[in-house]
Amino acid sequence: MPALKVYAWFLLKRLGLTVLTLWGLATLVFLMIKLMPGDEAQMAAGADASAAQVEAMRIRLGLDAPLVAQYLRFLLRVAQGDFGTSIVTLQPVMSDLGKVLPSTLELVVVAMLINLSVAIPAGIVAAYRQGGAFDSLCRAAAVTLGGMPAFWLALVLQFLLGRVWRVVPISGQVSFGMGSPVVTGAPSLDALLAFNGAGFLNALWHLALPAAVLAALFSTQVFRTLRASLLGVLRSDFVMAVRAKGASARRMLTDHALPNSLNPVLTLAGTQAGAMIGSAVLVETVFARKGIGAYMFNAVAQKDTFAVLGSVMFIGTVVCLVNLAVDVMQLVLDPRIRSAQFGSQH
């Protein structure tokens, strides 16, 4: 194992790159604000503001300064986590996000868990028994699910599971009277913090359908990627060598074939984490859940520019951090990447 020091150095380098990426994103967001039709001062002052009020707002927001000065000031504010003020809630966008984000993270984390825990075992079995009944079934399911729009799937499942069979609630995040005091904003976590077992289960029960709907599309991608990757690995020579040692099929798969086929899955899951937050917009709207999706949806509907851009900036940050985590995981997984990064240790 390379020493911790080299990992720390790697992390530092990647964090530097992450900062550069976020700088680029912030610049894009700034340009979007500038290029979008409409007067920022007018938007901030409100549609009913008088000309004098708009001018006063323009000076207050520093919009009368040269563009470069505005850009630098914008970067400084973003670096401090100040994304501006929402014209709908009249609150700083950052504090709005702080309220809605835990609920989204709860949804995305559970959806990611469902995604991976369904797609990975299915991918393994399908690849190992390529062309078998299970493989055919899974591939058919992947095509069907992958081709379904998430909101439509959500509506159908709401109707079947929520209305006809009544096994899960149609919407909301926790039943009336089952809620716990808000600490984090994620109902399941709040229930745990309040030692409210029934509330926790109730929150998960409400999460099941939206998380499954969100996971569906993504799990078809993970399934297909893992299956293809694993099929390639299973054809490779060292798998035969492992069999020649007397390894059982199970050992061959879990100790050798799977680790060797995980790399593309990790990369995919990393990009999916970001895309899931984006897809949460639809799911949260359909299931009437609080979250960054619903927040962005409302922001777009009400032309709340700073709220939209703040959310974009925030999601961008999450994607960057997840990618950083994926890079580190790949480093841990593959000694060849470690050697390429740090030089051979032996």
Added chain:
Amino acid sequence: MHMDRTFQGSPTPGPNATTLARAVGLTVDMPVQLGASSVRIVDGVDFAIGVGERVALVGESGSGKSVTARALMRLDRAARVSGRVEFAGRDLLALSEREMTQVRGGDIAMVFQDPMSFLDPLMTIGDQVAETLRIRGVGKADARRRALAVLDELRVDRAAERLDAYPHEFSGGMRQRVVLAMALVGEPRLLIADEPTTALDVRVQDQVLDLLDDVSARRGLAVLFITHDLGVVAGFAERVMVMYSGRIVEDGSVDSVFARPRHPYTRGLIKAVPRIDQDLDRLYAIPGAPPPPFARPTGCAFHPRCDAAFAPCLRDVPAVLPVEGGRAACHLHASQGA
């Protein structure tokens, strides 16, 4: 059509050896595409390997050598193996997959052609060598100690320090030693070596061959050595079997086959070996190319390339008949009277 070929008695190992492994009518069909038709890669071969005997299996690429060897261990999941494979009196084709995992790596082990692609790139070499033992329930520390002992025996440089190194950190020759250690650590009685030196450069080839020679002698290990290099055969094996298009065409002691090859194909192979004491403008090559297994010629599969072919060769698959010092499958030979 191997049914109508007569085999004179059951296959036997070379003289002075008790039978360790035996294949009778070994046939391997490979599916062409999933669920669709299959192709007969190995067409009813019979042979035996004695305890501690070194047998070479030679032939051109695509002759079915590797497929035959893998069928002995039932390594290839896609292959459909029929006939009979015996090891120490047990019928391996009748064993369950679970019982077979005990045979693999325990009774029969295998080393492969390209040591890089046959090692798991993500696992340390110490773990990969020890795995053969871990599968058999040996404790972690014990397995590691024995893995190190075998790596030392195979003269892997600084083995103790490099147990936790990964395959990409080793040179080709060292990797082949690791692959060999992986095979030997389970103390097999038969080692199948599938072109273990082909991917290595000449100097390293000699080292690995010496090593194999050394260890197999010390351990009384039977070796089935697959190669297309007749030079290697002469130096290493006691007996040689020649394979062509999925069938064994000649089998005999190295001395008698090299001195008096019976089958025109064997003659061609020997003639094709460049010799340092002959000054030739051109190297000899057998005309034509081996047939693909899905278009195997009728009769003797070699007849389109054979300068001695006559009527029966086109019609009948020649029987494998005993000859002095071994056996051969050639009409020419049969008609001259065995």
